[in-house]
Amino acid sequence: MISEVEKIFSEFLEKKDLKLTSQRRTILHQAVKARGHFSAEELLGFSKGADRTISKATVYRTLALLKDSGTLEEHDFGGGKKLYEKAQGRRHHDHFVCIRCGKIIEFENDQIENLQDLEAKKQRFKVVYHSLKLFGFCSSCK
């Protein structure tokens, strides 16, 4: 069976005259089935598990496509490396990041979103995307 994400990704590729290779399909599947936030290195690990020949370069190149197609979202929670998470079919949310144990907690808050829109209007700024991260100590670490 062909999943919804795969359909969306393949249509994205087609529209740009790009090809759906076996490597891209493997990486897509691994990225979508991973839970939580993962790094490029981790995704390479997952993908190698399914196809030993997949290279780091292909993972990075595919990650860019998955981001552009809206399949994944990229986050920088500090610590040098970027993290990714499934975005397709999920509602927008923001994050708490525990600076002791590294735990990431998601939350949705429409009131904050609305105030951001108002602020943008005030500044005549056209927001494309945003990032709100609250760093501190989670309930187990504080």
Place this chain on the structure above:
Amino acid sequence: MISEVEKIFSEFLEKKDLKLTSQRRTILHQAVKARGHFSAEELLGFSKGADRTISKATVYRTLALLKDSGTLEEHDFGGGKKLYEKAQGRRHHDHFVCIRCGKIIEFENDQIENLQDLEAKKQRFKVVYHSLKLFGFCSSCK
């Protein structure tokens, strides 16, 4: 005359048994007088202007101290390099980042801050600092 920032920074160093060297003083002054957001590389340039012998390594090492002492704040607006801005004696603010021209616009919004506090309370999370960035097109670019 000894400025307020210098006093705070030297007390910070003293408390940790670190020394206030001429290089640290120079870098501090350049960082504090720079307006807007600047990179480590730019700060190295400013500092070299005042003292040709200052090295990249010392700038990076001092930047860490300026951050820890609350003199500067570090931001990652994407684009690979971190940017810094004076924090001492300034009120907290967030940023719009134009993804076309790179312009950074600051704003303060207490309502958003309050809602963040409420959300943190709900999650039993102790927030130490946060970052809100709205990416998109500024009024001249949209």
Place this chain on the structure above:
DNA sequence: CTTGATGCAAAGTGTTTGCAACTTA
């Protein structure tokens, strides 16, 4: 004079790229 700081260059880290061989549409 003891301990920490500096400059230099080398080493790291995560990510990107050039290229010849190879798939996909």
Place this chain on the structure above:
DNA sequence: TAAGTTGCAAACACTTTGCATCAAG
């Protein structure tokens, strides 16, 4: 079979670190 894709290794950009020398307290 044309055009995009891959794996490999080298290249990159930014930042950090080891070490012998130097300076602050």
